[in-house]
Amino acid sequence: MFVFTTAVLPLLILVLLVTVGRKFAHVTMPIYALILLGIGHFIGLAVAPPDREMGDVQRIMYAHVPAVWVAMVALTTNFVCSVMYLFKPGWKTDSLAEASAEVGLVFGAVGVLLGAIWGRPTWGVYWTWDPRLTTAAILLVAYMGYMALRRFVEDPEKRAVWSSVVGIIAAVDLPIIWFSVKWWRSLHQVQSTPKTVDPAMQLPLRISAYAFLALAIAFIMYRYRIALAERNAEVALPEALPTDEASAKRTPGVA
Amino acid sequence: MEAPAPSAPPAIALHDVSKRYGRHWALARLSYALPTRRSLLLTGHNGSGKTTLLRLVATALSPTAGSVEVLGRNTVSDRDAVRQEVALLSHSSFLYEDLTAHQNLTVLARLLGLPSPSDVSSELLTKVGLTRRTSSPVRQFSAGMRKRLAIARLLMKKPALALLDEPFGELDPAGIQAMEAIIGELKASGVTVILATHLIEQGLSLCEERLHLQEGRAVPA
Amino acid sequence: MSRPAPIGLLRASMVLLRKDLLIEWRTRARLNALVFFALSTLLLFSFALGPDTKLLERNAGGYLWLAILFASTLSLGESFRIEAENACLDGLRMAPADARAIFLSKAVGNTLLLVLLGSLLIPVMVALYGVKVVLGVEHVLATLVLGCMALAAPGTVYAAIASNARARDVLLPLLLFPLIVPALLAAAKGMTLVLQGDPMNQLKSWYGLLGGFNLIYWGLGFLLFPRVIED
Numbered sequence: 001m002f003v004f005t006t007a008v009l010p011l012l013i014l015v016l017l018v019t020v021g022r023k024f025a026h027v028t029m030p031i032y033a034l035i036l037l038g039i040g041h042f043i044g045l046a047v048a049p050p051d052r053e054m055g056d057v058q059r060i061m062y063a064h065v066p067a068v069w070v071a072m073v074a075l076t077t078n079f080v081c082s083v084m085y086l087f088k089p090g091w092k093t094d095s096l097a098e099a100s101a102e103v104g105l106v107f108g109a110v111g112v113l114l115g116a117i118w119g120r121p122t123w124g125v126y127w128t129w130d131p132r133l134t135t136a137a138i139l140l141v142a143y144m145g146y147m148a149l150r151r152f153v154e155d156p157e158k159r160a161v162w163s164s165v166v167g168i169i170a171a172v173d174l175p176i177i178w179f180s181v182k183w184w185r186s187l188h189q190v191q192s193t194p195k196t197v198d199p200a201m202q203l204p205l206r207i208s209a210y211a212f213l214a215l216a217i218a219f220i221m222y223r224y225r226i227a228l229a230e231r232n233a234e235v236a237l238p239e240a241l242p243t244d245e246a247s248a249k250r251t252p253g254v255a
Numbered sequence: 256m257e258a259p260a261p262s263a264p265p266a267i268a269l270h271d272v273s274k275r276y277g278r279h280w281a282l283a284r285l286s287y288a289l290p291t292r293r294s295l296l297l298t299g300h301n302g303s304g305k306t307t308l309l310r311l312v313a314t315a316l317s318p319t320a321g322s323v324e325v326l327g328r329n330t331v332s333d334r335d336a337v338r339q340e341v342a343l344l345s346h347s348s349f350l351y352e353d354l355t356a357h358q359n360l361t362v363l364a365r366l367l368g369l370p371s372p373s374d375v376s377s378e379l380l381t382k383v384g385l386t387r388r389t390s391s392p393v394r395q396f397s398a399g400m401r402k403r404l405a406i407a408r409l410l411m412k413k414p415a416l417a418l419l420d421e422p423f424g425e426l427d428p429a430g431i432q433a434m435e436a437i438i439g440e441l442k443a444s445g446v447t448v449i450l451a452t453h454l455i456e457q458g459l460s461l462c463e464e465r466l467h468l469q470e471g472r473a474v475p476a
Numbered sequence: 477m478s479r480p481a482p483i484g485l486l487r488a489s490m491v492l493l494r495k496d497l498l499i500e501w502r503t504r505a506r507l508n509a510l511v512f513f514a515l516s517t518l519l520l521f522s523f524a525l526g527p528d529t530k531l532l533e534r535n536a537g538g539y540l541w542l543a544i545l546f547a548s549t550l551s552l553g554e555s556f557r558i559e560a561e562n563a564c565l566d567g568l569r570m571a572p573a574d575a576r577a578i579f580l581s582k583a584v585g586n587t588l589l590l591v592l593l594g595s596l597l598i599p600v601m602v603a604l605y606g607v608k609v610v611l612g613v614e615h616v617l618a619t620l621v622l623g624c625m626a627l628a629a630p631g632t633v634y635a636a637i638a639s640n641a642r643a644r645d646v647l648l649p650l651l652l653f654p655l656i657v658p659a660l661l662a663a664a665k666g667m668t669l670v671l672q673g674d675p676m677n678q679l680k681s682w683y684g685l686l687g688g689f690n691l692i693y694w695g696l697g698f699l700l701f702p703r704v705i706e707d
Contacts (some may be wrong), residue, residue, distance in 0.1 A: 066586060086703060134481055137655045138657050141653070141654040142649075142654035143654060144650070144655065145650040145651040146648075146651075148647060148650055148651075149637070149641065149647060149651065150645075152641040152642040152643050152644075152647055153640070153641045153642075154277070154642070155276070155277065156277070158640070158707075161703055161704070162637045162641075162704060165633065165637070165700045165703060165704055166634075166637070168696070168700065169633070169655065169696055169700070170629065170654075170655065172692065172696060173655050173658070176688075176689065176692065177654075177658050179658075180657070180658035180661050180662060180685065181657075181658075181661070183685070184661050184665070194504075224566050231704075234277060234278065235275060235278060237279065239581075261693070313570055314570060315566050315569070315707065316513055316707045317706075317707060331564075333607060334572075335482075335572050336575075338569075338570050338571070338572035339572060340569075343570060345563070345566075347562045347563035347566065347567075348562045348563075349562055349563060349564055349566065349567025350562050350564070350567075351499060351558065351561075351564055352562065353499050353502045353503050353558070353560055354495075354498065354499060354502065358495075362491065362495045363571060365483075365491040366483065366492075366568075366571045366573050367480065367571065368480040368481060368482060368483040368487075369480055370480070378484075392502065408567075412571075418505075425520065428505075431626075448647060450654070454549070
């Protein structure tokens with residue numbers, strides 16, 4: 001019963017909001033996210049027990065871990081959109097790719113920042129070459145490059161094709177980077193973040209994860225709208241063709 | 256006017272073709288068909304879509320909407336087959352500045368799989384009158400010489416359809432005459448020629464059909 | 477109309493590679509500049525890090541690859557600038573030349589250039605940093621070739637993209653550097669082992685890693701490059 005409530009129910013609500021309640025999702029999703037954030041962080045800060053070794057510092061996990069998870073989800077979305085665009089071009093796919101990359105980048109940056117903040121009291125330093133942190137940092141630069149590419153290409157069609165290519169290569173490279181950094185670091189002993197999570201901490205973690213997911217979905221929705229509107233402004237209505245007026249009626253110089 | 260054999264597909268067939276750059280429609284719902292072995296004069300002000308049209312037919316671009324067929328083959332789905340039959344003379348010369356004229360032609364000859372590429376290149380250079388300065392890089396060529404080298408590139412392909420975008424540009428009167436002669440030879444050997452030019456006189460004397468573009472649409476001349 | 481049969485992918489790649497090498501030879505002043513740039517990078521490392529020869533010697537493998545990486549941002553960009561000059565890339569596409577042959581020829585050409593660069597840098601490094609080559613020339617070459625291949629393949633794809641975008645000189649390194657981190661790690665580690673000895677027999681695994689990267693990067697480039705250059 002506990003598992004159902006905490007693991008499945010929030011997901012169900014999320015899915016319902018996105019599918020059935022689609023029309024109002026841009027209002028309901030942020031509200032839902034804030035509610036979940038409130039619950040999750042209240043439990044995480046006030047109710048859950050402090051870590052045996054690290055004490056209260058460990059509570060930052062309830063923000064750090066979801067942030068990174070959600071960044072992964074967003075960037076996976078970008079990968080899927082990039083692949084889809086190459087098979088079936090469309091402005092909606094391209095806009096979703098842009099939105100998910102940007103949101104993924106922001107959440108990833110937050111995750112890395114929180115990881116560094118966590119590291120200071122725990123390991124004494126803001127940065128170690130921990131495989132996860134290092135991979136995340138490289139990831140951030142890679143997707144910053146993706147966003148830079150989008151800014152620097154003016155033709156919308158070329159921009160969409162090239163960012164799809166770059167998005168695919170970056171996503172495929174990600175596991176490679178992860179493994180190579182891990183291998184590189186395995187030659188030296190390294191402190192890593194705790195792997196097992198106490199059951200009492202699972203609840204706030206789960207709720208926070210859904211909260212962050214809802215938040216990210218809300219951000220992506222809004223960003224997607226903006227991107228689609230920008231595409232429309234750039235190319236006139238995507239589906240519209242120039243009207244088929246008789247040439248005699250046309251005055252040169254008038255659009 | 257001789258009608259071509261009824262079963263032969265038209266040299267080019269444009270079906271409701273539109274091409275967009277950003278917000279600007281370079282070509283807007285253009286439909287047109289040209290039978291084989293006819294020559295077409297393409298006219299219109301700068302920015303009317305002539306170059307875009309030629310590049311679409313040459314498969315350098317794909318249409319935003321509609322389809323283009325060359326000799327019955329779609330320029331997007333059958334791209335390589337179309338490329339074998341079409342050659343484009345463009346504003347850009349497609350020449351490597353650091354290679355000699357002969358080297359430039361030999362690269363293309365090898366790509367086309369021609370036997371004795373070096374000899375073929377030499378013959379073509381003679382044909383267009385570029386036998387002097389054979390060891391200088393193209394960087395040192397005058398505009399007229401580059402034009403001649405570019406036309407040699409086109410001739411090497413022995414295309415069924417020749418697309419000429421402002422072939423008389425930057426040529427002196429002797430050069431214009433020579434170019435007219437080459438175009439005449441192409442027509443005589445059965446090549447379909449599409450010629451875009453501002454020199455209406457030369458164009459009208461060389462071509463049988465005419466298509467006038469204004470802001471991407473066909474209008475009466 | 478009788479036409480010669482279209483030439484195969486490999487033959488087209490060879491024709492285009494030959495063309496690129498010919499152009500490189502004819503403009504070899506550019507090549508010299510590239511070599512001098514890489515050499516000065518090596519020098520600058522010694523100035524930046526101080527004259528402690530022990531330190532320089534220990535990390536020489538890394539410095540070498542950094543120098544090659546910096547030089548590659550110049551050479552990769554250049555390989556497409558020559559195609560942009562008179563829309564030559566369009567001319568090649570319409571010849572018709574298979575886009576994948578264009579990729580192969582450019583990537584192989586860039587690899588050869590970087591390997592040449594690396595080979596010239598190594599004796600300089602031996603002199604400047606006091607390294608010895610413990611494991612032999614064939615291992616030096618193997619590491620060099622595998623590493624340069626791993627740089628050149630994605631570099632070629634990104635150079636083609638960047639050459640058409642604004643701020644192209646910044647965009648290429650920005651896109652390329654995060655991506656080739658694995659290759660850089662493996663190549664630098666491998667070179668260090670080659671220069672200083674490999675008591676624990678790790679070199680084979682680094683070769684394996686580099687081989688794996690190359691398979692993935694060259695495969696991806698082969699598949700995606702046509703989409704990059706076709707309109």
